[in-house]
Amino acid sequence: MITVMVFFSVFLVLLPIFIFFCYEIKFNAVFQLNPEAKAVSKAALGTLLGGTGYFYGQSKISTPPSSNQKLGDNFISYWPAELYTAVPSQPFFPRGFLWDEGFHQLLIWHWDVHISLDIIGHWLDLMNIEGWIPREQILGAEALSKVPAEFVLQYPTDGNPPTLFLVLRDLMCSIKKNQFAATERNEISIFLDQAFIRLEAWFNWFNTTQSGKIASTYFWHGRDNATIRELNPKTLSSGLDDYPRASHPSEDECHLDLRCWM
Ligand SMILES: *[C@@H]1O[C@H](CO)[C@@H](O)[C@H](O)[C@H]1NC(C)=O
Numbered sequence: 022m023i024t025v026m027v028f029f030s031v032f033l034v035l036l037p038i039f040i041f042f043c044y045e046i047k048f049n050a051v052f053q054l055n056p057e058a059k060a061v062s063k064a065a066l067g068t069l070l071g072g073t074g075y076f077y078g079q080s081k082i083s084t085p086p087s088s089n090q091k092l093g094d095n096f097i098s099y100w101p102a103e104l105y106t107a108v109p110s111q112p113f114f115p116r117g118f119l120w121d122e123g124f125h126q127l128l129i130w131h132w133d134v135h136i137s138l139d140i141i142g143h144w145l146d147l148m149n150i151e152g153w154i155p156r157e158q159i160l161g162a163e164a165l166s167k168v169p170a171e172f173v174l175q176y177p178t179d180g181n182p183p184t185l186f187l188v189l190r191d192l193m194c195s196i197k198k199n200q201f202a203a204t205e206r207n208e209i210s211i212f213l214d215q216a217f218i219r220l221e222a223w224f225n226w227f228n229t230t231q232s233g234k235i236a237s238t239y240f241w242h243g244r245d246n247a248t249i250r251e252l253n254p255k256t257l258s259s260g261l262d263d264y265p266r267a268s269h270p271s272e273d274e275c276h277l278d279l280r281c282w283m
Pocket residue numbers: 228229
């Protein structure tokens with residue numbers, strides 16, 4: 022019995038050391054950084070990977086107001102869905118954010134492209150028939166417990182920057198530069214083939230629902246034109262929440278950042 026306990030204690034002490042060295046070795050192989058940058062980069066990547074989680078539940082989707090509506094009856098539930106995602110912060114934002122994910126995966130794919138494809142695939146599976154993806158994924162009780170009531174509902178009229186395209190572009194460039202082994206190259210190509218129809222639907226959703234009054238202009242929908250609490254109402258759907266825009270939100274706006282995304 023004692024030998025078993027000693028063995029077990031030694032194992033428990035050695036395991037983190039072993040994991041630490043594995044992380045160190047792989048980190049050095051994947052990222053070539055100078056010593057000052059390395060310490061902070063290792064911590065950042067570790068937090069990002071450690072914050073990656075699996076969620077399951079149903080988003081609440083806002084429905085347009087109607088006359089025969091009962092109180093609290095202003096949403097319908099999205100289908101029960103799962104999401105594998107890297108979250109911005111486990112204690113404060115334990116939920117998936119669409120545009121954050123692109124930036125997370127710009128880093129994670131270098132570490133393990135399979136994790137990235139899995140995560141991007143989960144997001145594309147959340148697209149509805151119109152080509153819209155809910156921006157914040159509040160799936161399950163834990164995620165819901167951290168969201169102020171006014172941010173729970175998702176609006177099918179509002180977008181969020183399609184940053185996942187940045188990752189897919191990165192992957193395609195790396196394939197062209199022969200940076201993947203043959204099997205990985207195949208897996209990525211198959212993924213892109215399968216994803217194409219959804220990526221096209223995503224583009225078309227933006228091109229039709231977020232277009233402006235003048236040809237080839239676009240604007241982020243969803244700004245609050247009735248608020249008396251903000252001099253310059255926020256544009257949460259753009260990701261650049263408080264970037265200064267027209268003081269009086271209207272359909273006459275043209276947003277350069279969305280035009281650039283398009
Ligand atoms: C985007 O929308 C415009 C305006 O309706 C249309 O002319 C254009 O063909 C669309 N672009 C694509 C690539 O479908």
